[in-house]
Amino acid sequence: MRLLLVEDNVPLADELVQGLQRQGYAIDWLADGRDAAFQAACEPYDLIILDLGLPGRPGLDVLREWRDAGLRFPVLILTARASWAERIEGLRAGADDYLAKPFHPEELFLRVQGLLRRARGLDSRAPIEVAGLRLDESRQTVWRDNEEIGLTGAEFRLLRYFMLHSNQLLSKSRLGEHLYEGDGEPDSNVLEVHVNHLRRKLGRQVIETRRGQGYCFVGLSA
Structure with a gap:
C-alpha cells in the first residue's frame, strides 16, 4: 500500500516514515502544501496523512481541492490544533479521521490500518x-x-x-x-x-x- 505523508516537521516526518515503512507501507513524503496538492492528483495513493499547518498552502485548502476534484482516497489529518471547531472544519472538508498532536506513533499506525480496511468494506478490528x-x-x-x-x-x-x-x-x-x-x-x-x-x-x-x-x-x- 502506498501512502503520502505531508508534514513539514522534519524530525516527526522522519520518525513516521521509518515507522510506516516497518509496517510494510511504501511512503512518499512532502513538506509543502502546493507540492502535495499537485502530487496527490497525479499519483495513485491508497491513503494520505495530511498536516494542516503547512508552508505554501494550508492543509485544509489542499484537502478541499482534492475532494472538489473527486479524489476519494482516505485522508488522516494531523494537527496541533485540537479544538472541536477545527476538528469539525476538517471533517467537513472531507477528512476521514483526525489525530491531534502530540500522539503516539502506534496510534497513527492503527488508524492508518483501520482506514485502509474500511475503505475496502472490511472490519477495521478483524484480521x-x-x-x-x-x-x-x-x-x-x-x-x-x-x-x-x-x-x-x-x-x-x-x-x-x-x-x-x-x-x-x-x-x-x-x-x-x-x-x-x-x-x-x-x-x-x-x-x-x-x-x-x-x-x-x-x-x-x-x-x-x-x-x-x-x-x-x-x-x-x-
Whole structure:
C-alpha cells in the first residue's frame, strides 16, 4: 500500500516514515502544501496523512481541492490544533479521521490500518481473511488453518495488497505503483519473482496469471 505523508516537521516526518515503512507501507513524503496538492492528483495513493499547518498552502485548502476534484482516497489529518471547531472544519472538508498532536506513533499506525480496511468494506478490528488464509499484519505473517507461514517484507506487502483486492484483476503496473515509492517502482521481473515465492509458500492456485493482463488473487478452495 502506498501512502503520502505531508508534514513539514522534519524530525516527526522522519520518525513516521521509518515507522510506516516497518509496517510494510511504501511512503512518499512532502513538506509543502502546493507540492502535495499537485502530487496527490497525479499519483495513485491508497491513503494520505495530511498536516494542516503547512508552508505554501494550508492543509485544509489542499484537502478541499482534492475532494472538489473527486479524489476519494482516505485522508488522516494531523494537527496541533485540537479544538472541536477545527476538528469539525476538517471533517467537513472531507477528512476521514483526525489525530491531534502530540500522539503516539502506534496510534497513527492503527488508524492508518483501520482506514485502509474500511475503505475496502472490511472490519477495521478483524484480521484480513480470504478463503482459508488469515493475514497477521502485526507479525507480517500469514496463517493457513493452524499453520503460520513466514513472509519476507516484499512478500508481505504484495500479499496484503492481493488480499485487500481479492478476485480483482491487477496489472503489473498497478501493483508497482501501489507497492513502491514513487522513485522505486521495480521492473515486472521483480514482481514475478515475488509472486512465484508466494505461490511456493501458499500454493500455485492462490494467484492466477491472466496473460497480457496481470494477476488475480483467488485464495484457496473452500
